[in-house]
Amino acid sequence: MRTIVPDRLSDMLTRLQLTAVRDQLDGLLDEASRRELSLRETLVLLCEREIARKDERRVEMTLKLARFPFVRDLSGFDFSAQPSLDPKQIRELASARWIANGENVLLLGPSGLAT
Helix, strand or coil: CCCHHHHHHHHHHHHCCCHHHHHHHHHHHHHHHHCCCCHHHHHHHHHHHHHHHHHHHHHHHHHHHHCCCCCCCHHHCCHHHCCCCCHHHHHHHHCCHHHHCCCCCCCCCCCCCCC
């Protein structure tokens, strides 16, 4: 009976397309136990991880479908080449908290393409 339950649970998680929970279940349950989470808090943890995985996969798929020749992010940006930019402010804008706060962002500068 004991070996049937994990297999059955894995099958159900697969059927529900909760693959992140399925793949990380033991680790997530250990984490919930260490943090002494209630059942409701544990379910929130499991859902958060599943949502994070689905979001990551959605972004990966979107980038793949876009067929960009390469992908760049701020980690490789040379701020010394553009000293008028405030790295802290750019990273804050990149966090997109302004969207959740309902704020607007207006970027001003000369037209053209920076390479």
